[in-house]
Amino acid sequence: MDKVRMGIIGMGNIGKYHADYLGNKKVNRCELVAVCDPVAPLESYKPLKTFTDGEALIKSGAVDAVIIATPHFQHTTLGIAALNAGVHVMVEKPISSHKADAGRLIAAHARNPNVIFAGMFQLRTEPRYLKIQQLIQNGELGEIVRINWINTDWYRTEAYYASGGWRATWKGEGGGLLLNQCLHNLDVMQWLVGMPKRVRGFCQFGRFHQIEVEDNVTACLEWANGATGVFASSTGEAPGTNRFEIVGTMGKLVMENNRLTFTRNEADMLKFSQAAKQGFVKPDVWNIEIPFENAVGPHAIMVQNFVNAILDPASAGLIAPGEDGIHSVELANVMVYSSLIGETVELPMDGAAWEKKLNQLIAESKIEKKVMKVETADFVASFRR
Numbered sequence: 001m002d003k004v005r006m007g008i009i010g011m012g013n014i015g016k017y018h019a020d021y022l023g024n025k026k027v028n029r030c031e032l033v034a035v036c037d038p039v040a041p042l043e044s045y046k047p048l049k050t051f052t053d054g055e056a057l058i059k060s061g062a063v064d065a066v067i068i069a070t071p072h073f074q075h076t077t078l079g080i081a082a083l084n085a086g087v088h089v090m091v092e093k094p095i096s097s098h099k100a101d102a103g104r105l106i107a108a109h110a111r112n113p114n115v116i117f118a119g120m121f122q123l124r125t126e127p128r129y130l131k132i133q134q135l136i137q138n139g140e141l142g143e144i145v146r147i148n149w150i151n152t153d154w155y156r157t158e159a160y161y162a163s164g165g166w167r168a169t170w171k172g173e174g175g176g177l178l179l180n181q182c183l184h185n186l187d188v189m190q191w192l193v194g195m196p197k198r199v200r201g202f203c204q205f206g207r208f209h210q211i212e213v214e215d216n217v218t219a220c221l222e223w224a225n226g227a228t229g230v231f232a233s234s235t236g237e238a239p240g241t242n243r244f245e246i247v248g249t250m251g252k253l254v255m256e257n258n259r260l261t262f263t264r265n266e267a268d269m270l271k272f273s274q275a276a277k278q279g280f281v282k283p284d285v286w287n288i289e290i291p292f293e294n295a296v297g298p299h300a301i302m303v304q305n306f307v308n309a310i311l312d313p314a315s316a317g318l319i320a321p322g323e324d325g326i327h328s329v330e331l332a333n334v335m336v337y338s339s340l341i342g343e344t345v346e347l348p349m350d351g352a353a354w355e356k357k358l359n360q361l362i363a364e365s366k367i368e369k370k371v372m373k374v375e376t377a378d379f380v381a382s383f384r385r
């Protein structure tokens with residue numbers, strides 16, 4: 001094979017976006033040949049093959065690979081169908097609505113290990129996060145002691161929530177702000193500093209909107225080395241803040257307002273404390289501004305990486321193997337689960353317990369979702385810069 005025949009399943013906001021750059025040949029050695037959606041009009045995509053059923057597209061023989069861009073629950077069922085059919089699959093985030101489903105998807109890949117399974121976690125291509133990763137991995141920050149992410153600029157209106165019947169319902173999405181908007185941030189956080197060992201969530205459900213799922217979150221986290229942190233987010237707060245702060249014994253990294261700064265301690269703060277003869281001194285610091293550009297077409301970079309992995313088995317490997325996607329799902333789930341049971345939860349969490357609780361929330365749901373046609377021209381502005 002010297003070219004990947006690609007299909008897209010789910011032609012809503014993000015499916016159309018993928019189709020645009022693929023149609024504009026932004027991904028080499030890849031040809032968009034088929035699109036699928038049971039509802040969205042597909043006439044304008046002809047002469048591409050069109051389908052109304054995802055499994056029919058997968059089994060058609062028309063594609064070597066698919067991007068699954070449906071609501072989250074179908075990521076699992078369609079992802080498993082693709083893996084079992086030997087069709088390479090890139091699943092949109094989150095890879096599943098809950099941890100137990102993510103486990104099922106990963107198990108299907110384990111049964112079909114020669115099929116490429118990737119997750120769409122495009123923030124991993126952004127140079128600002130790659131620079132943070134480099135500083136952590138090189139030991140420049142020292143040992144990490146605190147991670148705070150105030151991530152409250154995910155403002156969404158009532159019209160946004162009314163734009164899809166599946167949105168912000170237990171049944172349609174399995175969660176809210178964490179699983180939908182914050183998923184990329186949760187992925188980046190765990191990709192940079194690993195998974196915490198304990199989480200206590202304080203989620204508020206429908207605090208700012210007429211929805212049943214969380215739209216305001218504060219969660220306390222603790223890592224195995226004793227590092228602690230807070231993750232806060234909201235879709236109801238304006239203007240909101242996006243400040244990511246990682247503190248290590250060698251200084252403090254702050255990403256805010258499109259700037260990345262490293263306030264570097266001249267000496268390790270713990271060693272300095274142990275050696276100092278005075279009580280109120282602090283290590284001297286250097287203030288370092290770290291320049292970065294934004295990635296150009298991060299989604300296309302991810303799909304190019306996926307295509308390269310399919311065509312060149314000896315290539316550098318996936319930026320985001322599908323398996324990695326279970327971590328962000330688990331973080332999103334545990335923050336909600338901990339809030340609902342009013343307890344700190346040890347990780348790895350019990351995925352079956354959350355699935356049971358989620359099914360109870362779905363069964364008891366009384367929400368009647370108002371759905372209306374909403375202008376989506378501002379969709380691209382929703383990508384986290």
Ligand SMILES: NC(=O)c1ccc[n+]([C@@H]2O[C@H](COP(=O)([O-])OP(=O)(O)OC[C@H]3O[C@@H](n4cnc5c(N)ncnc54)[C@H](O)[C@@H]3O)[C@@H](O)[C@H]2O)c1
Pocket residue numbers: 009010011012013014015036037038039040052053054069070071072074092093094120122164180383
């Ligand atoms: N990576 C990113 O930057 C990014 C951005 C937006 C959305 N997403 C993710 O993409 C997914 C879709 O989000 P969206 O905003 O495009 O939603 P959307 O509601 O605009 O589109 C979803 C589409 O899927 C279709 N669909 C539903 N069930 C289907 C099925 N079984 N087979 C085929 N099509 C089906 C719907 O008819 C709809 O057209 C979500 O999981 C979301 O988290 C990712």
